[in-house]
Amino acid sequence: MIVSTKGRYALRVMVYLAQQPPGAYIPLKQVAEAEEISQKYLEAIMTILSKAGMVEAVHGKGGGYRLNRPPEGYTVGSILKLTEGSLAPVSCTAEGPAACSRSDCCPALPMWEKLDRMIDGFFESVTIRDLLTGT
């Protein structure tokens, strides 16, 4: 598994927020209920997105979360990298070069690197807008 529930939840929340009235703040409780995600678990995810400037958060009554860019301003990759940390398909490429002592003679390393670039390119080519429209 390259993407856990954390990342998948994050994407679904971003899509949900994109579908709300422009400018409105949506409380976490509403998002959690609509998307059937554990409220407490979602808190941690939203905090990550908020700190990274992906969403705008407002405390108190009438507060909640909202997007601060148009949906096409968010790539799927940018969101997943936040919640997942790394999207590398193998630890060989995830932990930087020379993490593996055999990296200089590993016959498979070039393949892993190629796959890594392919996956990264894929995720960077899809935006929240694309998920909305089903493109």
Place this chain on the structure above:
Amino acid sequence: MIVSTKGRYALRVMVYLAQQPPGAYIPLKQVAEAEEISQKYLEAIMTILSKAGMVEAVHGKGGGYRLNRPPEGYTVGSILKLTEGSLAPVSCTAEGPAACSRSDCCPALPMWEKLDRMIDGFFESVTIRDLLTGT
């Protein structure tokens, strides 16, 4: 992580066997030492490959393992699927359709399926021969 050490070890072993004199049986001990893999752990991996007919095994003195096809006869995908079980990047596509109750309205599902096909196509397009030659 989509591919664990198990799958990566399996690939390295296949490449190692492909580099040995044609027809020769190589004992597991030798493979483990050359590739710096735990002998006991490698046993489990070789048994999987042997049962699936990927390698030929012979007991007793002078025995060991050898390939039974030319290197281009093994796709990376066919080996990884054996040791990893599934190469799906998300559980949404790994556990078959309708594993997730939201699959009929999930805005991200088409993307996961597309990625799934892309990764599968990638692994099926690379053979042990390619790893040998560094193509």
Place this chain on the structure above:
DNA sequence: TATTTACCCAGTTATCCGGTAGGTAATATA
């Protein structure tokens, strides 16, 4: 018969995912 090999089964340890519990700080409304 002894040695070399593959094969089988049952632990073990550490890590991490997914989720929970209980609080504090900020904002709005009555």
Place this chain on the structure above:
DNA sequence: TATATTACCTACCGGATAACTGGGTAAATA
């Protein structure tokens, strides 16, 4: 001012899985 509503913070927990390890048994050759 008091109260309700919201985001944010720290800590914990149970189960699953990865990556081994140990102790055997069965088959083949010298």
